[in-house]
Amino acid sequence: MSAFAVIEAGGELSTALYILSFSLFIFGVRQGTHPTTAKRGNMLAAVGMLIAVITTLLLDGIGNWGVIVAGLAVGTAVGVIASIRVQMTDMPQMVALYNGVGGGAVALIAWSEFRQEIEIGHEIPLDTFIPILFAAVIGSVSFWGSNIAFAKLQDLISTRPVSLPGQQLINAALLIGVVGACVILAADNGSPSEGIFIAVLIAAAVLGNLAVLPIGGADMPVVISLLNAATGLSAAAAGFALDNVALIVAGTLVGSSGTILTMEMATAMNRSVANILFAGFGGAPSGGGGDFEERPHRSLGAQDAAITLGYADSVVIVPGYGLAVAQAQHAVKELGDELEKRGIDVRYAIHPVAGRMPGHMNVLLAEADVPYEKLVEMEDINPDMPRTDVAVVVGANDVTNPSAKNDPNSPIAGMPIIEVGEAQQVIVIKRSLSPGFAGIDNDLFYMEKTGMVFADAKKAAQDIAAEVTRL
Amino acid sequence: MDLITELTIFVLAAFVGFEVISKVPATLHTPLMSQTNAIHGIVMLGGLIVAGFGDDPLEYTIGFIAIAFGAINIVGGFMVTDRMLGMFARKKKPAEASAEAEPEQS
Numbered sequence: 001m002s003a004f005a006v007i008e009a010g011g012e013l014s015t016a017l018y019i020l021s022f023s024l025f026i027f028g029v030r031q032g033t034h035p036t037t038a039k040r041g042n043m044l045a046a047v048g049m050l051i052a053v054i055t056t057l058l059l060d061g062i063g064n065w066g067v068i069v070a071g072l073a074v075g076t077a078v079g080v081i082a083s084i085r086v087q088m089t090d091m092p093q094m095v096a097l098y099n100g101v102g103g104g105a106v107a108l109i110a111w112s113e114f115r116q117e118i119e120i121g122h123e124i125p126l127d128t129f130i131p132i133l134f135a136a137v138i139g140s141v142s143f144w145g146s147n148i149a150f151a152k153l154q155d156l157i158s159t160r161p162v163s164l165p166g167q168q169l170i171n172a173a174l175l176i177g178v179v180g181a182c183v184i185l186a187a188d189n190g191s192p193s194e195g196i197f198i199a200v201l202i203a204a205a206v207l208g209n210l211a212v213l214p215i216g217g218a219d220m221p222v223v224i225s226l227l228n229a230a231t232g233l234s235a236a237a238a239g240f241a242l243d244n245v246a247l248i249v250a251g252t253l254v255g256s257s258g259t260i261l262t263m264e265m266a267t268a269m270n271r272s273v274a275n276i277l278f279a280g281f282g283g284a285p286s287g288g289g290g291d292f293e294e295r296p297h298r299s300l301g302a303q304d305a306a307i308t309l310g311y312a313d314s315v316v317i318v319p320g321y322g323l324a325v326a327q328a329q330h331a332v333k334e335l336g337d338e339l340e341k342r343g344i345d346v347r348y349a350i351h352p353v354a355g356r357m358p359g360h361m362n363v364l365l366a367e368a369d370v371p372y373e374k375l376v377e378m379e380d381i382n383p384d385m386p387r388t389d390v391a392v393v394v395g396a397n398d399v400t401n402p403s404a405k406n407d408p409n410s411p412i413a414g415m416p417i418i419e420v421g422e423a424q425q426v427i428v429i430k431r432s433l434s435p436g437f438a439g440i441d442n443d444l445f446y447m448e449k450t451g452m453v454f455a456d457a458k459k460a461a462q463d464i465a466a467e468v469t470r471l
Numbered sequence: 472m473d474l475i476t477e478l479t480i481f482v483l484a485a486f487v488g489f490e491v492i493s494k495v496p497a498t499l500h501t502p503l504m505s506q507t508n509a510i511h512g513i514v515m516l517g518g519l520i521v522a523g524f525g526d527d528p529l530e531y532t533i534g535f536i537a538i539a540f541g542a543i544n545i546v547g548g549f550m551v552t553d554r555m556l557g558m559f560a561r562k563k564k565p566a567e568a569s570a571e572a573e574p575e576q577s
Contacts, residue, residue, distance in 0.1 A: 025510050026487060032503050033494045035559035042506050042556055046549040049513065053545075056516045062523035064531065071522065071535045075515075075542020082543070083550035091555070095505050098512075098548050101540035105514045108537040112521035112530055119526075127474040228508055235514040236481060242517055243472050249484045250513040256488025257507040261500060352497055359500030366558040375498055 017055040018246035024048025025250050029257070035372050052246045088367045089324045092357040093153035096146045096224050099231055103142025106234040107201060110136035113241055114197055124189045131240035133182045136197070137204045138234035142227050144208030149223050152212075153356060159217030167214055168278065174207045215277065218321075221357045222265045222276050229258025261358055268352035270404075270415035295441075297433065300451035302460065305427050306467030308451065309335075312389035312425075314345040316381060318418050319361045320354050322395015322430065323457050331461035332394055333368035338468040347374050349381040349391075349418050351399035382419045391423035393444075395430065395457045401442045411440055426450040429460045502555045509548025515541025 024044050031041025057068070086094045110132045117124045117132070124132075151157045164170060181200045185192045215223055232254025239247025266273045300308075309315060317336060323329060336346045348370060354361045362375050385391065393400055400420040403410040420426055421444050428445060432454060435441055444450060453460050495503045518541050522534025 026491060029503070029506065029510075030491050030494070032499055032506060033496065035499065035556065038499060038502060039553065039556040039560050042502070042549060042552045045506060045510060046553075049510070049545055049549070052513060052516055053519070056519045059520070059523070062519065064522055064525060064534070067522045067525070067531045067535050068519060068538060071518065071538025072542050074535075075539035075544075076546045078539070079543040079546030079548075080550060083547045083554065086551060088555070088558075091501060091505070091551070094547075094551060095501075095508055098505075098508050098544050098551075102508070102511050102514060102544040105512075105518055105537045105540035105544065108533045108540070109514060109517035109521050112525060112533045112537070113517070115530060116521065116524060225504065228504060228511070232507070232511045235511045235517075236484075238514055238517045240474075240477055240481075242520060243477070244516060244520075245472070245477075245480060247513055247516060248477060248480050250510050252481055252484035253488040253491075254507045254511040256485050257492045257503065260489060260492050261504060264497075350498070357501050357504065359497055359502070359504075362498045363501045363555050363558065366555070369558075372498070372559055377497055 014055050014059060015245060017051055018244065021048040021052035021055070022246050022249040022253075024051070025253060029253065087327075088329075088364055089327055090154075091363060092220065092224060092355075092360060093150045095357065096150040096153060096220075096227070099224065099228050100143050100146030100150060103139045103146060103227070103231040103234065106135050106139030106231065106238055107143055107204075108139075109238055110139060110241070111197065111201065113238075114192075115194065118192065118194065124192070126186060126189060128241050129186055129189050129192075131237040133185060133200070135234045135237040135241060136201055137178055137182065138230050138237070140201050140204035141208035141211070142231045142234060144205045145212040145223070146227050146231075148209055148212040149220055149227065152217050153220055161214045161216045163214035164210075167210065171207060171210055174203055174210070178203045178207065211277070217356070219276050221353060221355070221360075222262055222269075222273065224357065225258050225261040225265060226273070226277075227258075229255050229262060232256075232258055265353055265358055268416060270412070295446045297446050298448075298451050300427065300453050302453065302455075302463035303467045305451065305453050305460075305464045306471060308425055308427060309339055309344075309390055309392070309464065310342060310468050310471040312339075312344055314347075314388050314390075315339055316347050316349050316376075316385070316388045316391045316420075316423065318349045318351070318391060318393045318396050318400060318420055319365065320351075320394065320396020320399060321356060322397075324355055324360065324364055324395070326395060326457035326459075328394065328456075328458035328461055329364040329368040331458045331465070333365065333370050335461045335465040335468070336370065336374075338465045342468070342471075347376050347381065349376050349378065351378050351396070351418050352416075354396060354399055378416060378418050382422075385419045385422035386424075388423040390425045390427060391420040393420055393426065393428045393430070394461065397430070397435070397442055398440070400444055401440065403440065403443055406443075420444060421447060424449065427453060429453045429455065429457050431456060499559070502552050502559075505548055505555065506552045509545055509552060512541050512544030512548055515545060517541075 028041040028045030031037040236251030402421045404412045404415040518537035
């Protein structure tokens, strides 16, 4: 018996409950526009999910309780433990992992639904079959792509772009093969071959791996966001196959969200999504370190930095991925507190693609108890930069590089930046002069007003804070 | 439900999604992503349905894994979002917040 008929048998009550559940999702996300209501919104969305799950469990004819209870118990235990243990700096890979298991679930559900449709022995209606195939392919791509993204973010595999010779051709061939096999399956909807279906799942898995491997670590936020959208759409496809309105609406909502975030990030990097996916850029300097001649720069000790900061009126702190790597959010907040005690106006300027996930820096600074009002977005802080006494760059690089504005030949030309160079003085906390992921030198480091503090972000922030207290 | 009804729901949901999500400020994009990530865990319903009607060991296995994956996605996603948003929410009243001193995980 197909799942399709049973959902229908659930009738108006189950549909009404599903409508209630997706309304809570939409309302919950709507509450996410402000930090004071977002927590409640998340809770409401979770209640919506609970309603949807209970409704489904109550559907007429659902059986195999052993399997269901075991699956729920194992998944819940893993989810609870993982979410309690994860550190805020590791949030991008956590989201990648959750996204991956979601995609994997979609692919498996599509496979199982395919088997159940065959067992009925009828011609599978195309409005069920095509969504099943879509869900299988996208779910499988998303599962494997997310796992690769997770492995890259967790440093389990190289974050550099890894690519085979003729990679684009291989990917294109795989994609054509997958689509071709799907057409063959759909054309033979009276008795489609399960062997071909499994081959499609496997080919999509290989495609997921190959598509994400060549993308560098710094472009992972875009990849995760795109895979999030993909998993959402595959969930919506599963909803078409199972005639489940909650799946359709929730999946589409996630698809929209992922699409918006992907486009916003691409805009913030001044690159097209296609360029990010196919250019094999964003991993490491392409030409190696030899291309950059040694240029004069000013090196600062913690004490000099403390004096510069301690006698300023206004300070803007610009955090980047280096802050996350060094777990420096608490130390930076302490430094900010010390400066505020001296009556200095301290704010934090957040570039849209700082960190490895959109909004990642905000979460880290919130973890360190930096008030929400002190986190300022790029377009709001830039007009204030010329009036800022000192800008402190902590572990950020390309998002502050003035060549994005001044040099039309720069690889990052046109990328919106935080205009740190406009501030009266600049302090850059960085381990070395090495270039950022774009592999280009940063003129900011060699400006007369710039002082470089070469140290680990956390240690440097602690040392400078200690020196400020002694002023 | 016929295909046209489903497509209508799909298109309207896409527009609602764009409207609602474009209002979320960039500051909250990480929790937004993790919350919508949890919401697509709703595929677990599909897992419950196919497992609930499976009738051979392979289908039990597929169903079990799909449900477990979906549950990780849902439970982990909502809980981690709640943790993150808790950090933002506490900021509103710094004095009280330090008094409550929610246990830190890291």
